[in-house]
Amino acid sequence: MKWNDLPTQVRDAVEAQTGPVTSADSVDVGDGCDLAAVVDAGEQRLVVKGVHGGGRRARWLRNEHTFGHLAAGITPSPRFACQVDDWLLVGFEHATGQPADLIPGSPDLPRVRDVVNDISRRTGEGLRSLSDRWRNTGWWEDLKTLSARVFPDWDVATAAVHAGAVVDAVAGNRLIHTDLHAH
Incomplete structure (x- = not known):
């Protein structure tokens, strides 16, 4: 969806902020939101x-806003x-960049490693642990019941x-990046 396709009252609510x-300008990468746009408003770009x-x-977008301060200096500030x-509309500071090249041997990999390591040294104050969240989902038990035909290459x-x-591998109180990709 593009900015101008939003209902007027929704655009007005953002402009009140x-x-x-x-x-x-629409951002065409990612699929977690109905709208993603780089917006110029006065002297700020968001x-x-x-x-x-x-x-x-x-819920994911609300968490990204609410807990964005936990990755201060790594991610754009809410x-x-x-x-x-x-x-639900959320604004973040704009950061200029480019997608990381994640192929083996890429010169981007050391920087990605450093950022992921930085994230892992930070505590997840106020967050329910990933281990606790995943423990009772049933996802892992469901995987065991799947036929090999469901995933022919697995x-x-x-x-x-x-x-x-x-569940045990992600136990702890540190942040973890669970959606690592080039963008």
């Missing part, structure tokens, strides 16, 4: 993300959040053994 938006409706995507007409039995260890 930012001032008048003079330009908005990334505005929006999710229509509730559910998991809205600037505002507003809820209007079943829309060794499902071996994956199930590793999946059984995941």
Whole structure:
């Protein structure tokens, strides 16, 4: 969805936080939001993300805003959040960059390693541990019951053994990046 496709009252709610938006360019990477745009408003440039409706995507976006301070200096700082007409909209400072090259031997890999290590040294104050969240989901037990035909290129039995260890592997009070990708 593009900025101008948003309902007027939704755009107005964002502009109440930012001032008048003079330009908005869609961000076409990612699939976690209904809206992702780089927005110019006065002297500031922001990334505005929006999710229509509730559910998991809205919870993830709310968490990204609420706990963004835990990764200060690594991720763009949260600037505002507003809820209007079943829309959650969140603004972050804009950071110029480019996708990381994650192929073996890439010169980007040492920097990615350093950032992931930095994240792992930070405590997740106020967060429920990933281990606790995953312990009672049933995902891992469900994996064990899947037919090998579901994932023809996987060794499902071996994956199930590793999946059984995941809950203990993520135990602790440190941050972890669970969606590592080039963008």
